[in-house]
Amino acid sequence: ERIYASRREVGGTHREALKQALAAVLSSPRFLYRAEPGADGEHRPLDGFELATRLSYFLWGSPPDSTLRELAATGGLRRPEVLAAQAERLLADPRSAHFVRPFLTQWLSLDRLDLFQFNRKLHPRFDDGVKAAARQEVYETFALLLRENGRLGELLRADSVVINAHLADYYGIAGVSGDAFRRVPLPAGSPRGGLLGMAAIMAMGSNGQQSNPVERGAWVLRKLLNEPPPPAPANVPEIARLGAKLLTTRERLQAHQENPQCANCHRKIDPIGFGLENFDAVGLWRTTDTYEVRDESGGGAAPARKTWTIEPGGALHKGPAFSDYFELRRVIAEREENFARGFTSALIEYALGRPCGFSDQPLVAAVVDQARSKSFATREFVHALIRSQEFQSR
Numbered sequence: 001e002r003i004y005a006s007r008r009e010v011g012g013t014h015r016e017a018l019k020q021a022l023a024a025v026l027s028s029p030r031f032l033y034r035a036e037p038g039a040d041g042e043h044r045p046l047d048g049f050e051l052a053t054r055l056s057y058f059l060w061g062s063p064p065d066s067t068l069r070e071l072a073a074t075g076g077l078r079r080p081e082v083l084a085a086q087a088e089r090l091l092a093d094p095r096s097a098h099f100v101r102p103f104l105t106q107w108l109s110l111d112r113l114d115l116f117q118f119n120r121k122l123h124p125r126f127d128d129g130v131k132a133a134a135r136q137e138v139y140e141t142f143a144l145l146l147r148e149n150g151r152l153g154e155l156l157r158a159d160s161v162v163i164n165a166h167l168a169d170y171y172g173i174a175g176v177s178g179d180a181f182r183r184v185p186l187p188a189g190s191p192r193g194g195l196l197g198m199a200a201i202m203a204m205g206s207n208g209q210q211s212n213p214v215e216r217g218a219w220v221l222r223k224l225l226n227e228p229p230p231p232a233p234a235n236v237p238e239i240a241r242l243g244a245k246l247l248t249t250r251e252r253l254q255a256h257q258e259n260p261q262c263a264n265c266h267r268k269i270d271p272i273g274f275g276l277e278n279f280d281a282v283g284l285w286r287t288t289d290t291y292e293v294r295d296e297s298g299g300g301a302a303p304a305r306k307t308w309t310i311e312p313g314g315a316l317h318k319g320p321a322f323s324d325y326f327e328l329r330r331v332i333a334e335r336e337e338n339f340a341r342g343f344t345s346a347l348i349e350y351a352l353g354r355p356c357g358f359s360d361q362p363l364v365a366a367v368v369d370q371a372r373s374k375s376f377a378t379r380e381f382v383h384a385l386i387r388s389q390e391f392q393s394r
Helices: 002-009 014-026 048-059 066-074 080-092 094-108 110-114 128-148 165-171 199-204 213-224 249-256 260-275 325-333 336-352 358-372 378-386
Strands: 160-163 182-185 288-293 304-309
Touching (some): 048 378, 080 094, 080 378, 094 110, 094 336, 110 128, 128 165, 160 165, 165 199, 213 260, 249 260, 260 325, 336 358
Antiparallel strands (some): 160 182, 288 304
């Protein structure tokens, strides 16, 4: 009102004054961000409307509806049983997709799927339709797990997948028709089921042409085992320097490890990446791999080519050995509590809009303990978090 009045006092028209006032409103931090006012460093409980807003943006990505606003006004949202019932209502609503998509994208770093172009000459089946369906598989799998309140560990290993006909054809699974995603039992011996069997996850562990065991191994350590490797040290020669040599993937990485700066981290990362090498750059199953070096001299010579049988066996650093992908997946699935801790940290970051740091470890432990008491049911992580003092205060 003051902005409008001051503009009018200096001769501005009604339209000009209104535009200036509206511009001030739209650029105000209280319009652009959720407002939880208070002095810097002040810790206080959220009031009813602030709690309703935080809950709604967490699970719907939007302002609270009339039901939440009414409960906020009457103080009902402060009662644990009411808060839990409202969380269930929000999760059951289709608008919870606005939680599933951004949370999974942030947690699993799904934006990497768009960082590079996939070579259609090398991988003709991985077109835009398959890529979109593969990404959607990640969302739909977690959404179904959330709806059914299934065990979080099903994201590590499962005997079914959530796919449509397009993705079923890509995976070679018969008997699926239609565009709708639904749960489909897996045939015996299928490598699918869980995050590691998803084409989108494996495609992120590539450069669009060849698989990248280092990227895949580091992703598993960060997202599934909650043991993130340290950043690569400065001034370390890249693996790409070996591109002109006709080597297998394993030989290329072993040569890279000759640098002492590289060896320590790669001992942890590479065995996991090698265990996933049966998936090519776009997540299709294979038993052999090929590398070729083209003649850059312009002489027209045919490219030199090397083909080898994939050897996925290895051992986790200071951990058990595995002979193939299936044993590796089992070893990872047995570390469900590590996975739960990483998932909880990601959930805290998303819900509270800040990094989950060392001071949050008691909260992480409390949420995991409560979820464990419910057999790691997926919704229990959400309920444990929203019951916490950290969620209900600023």
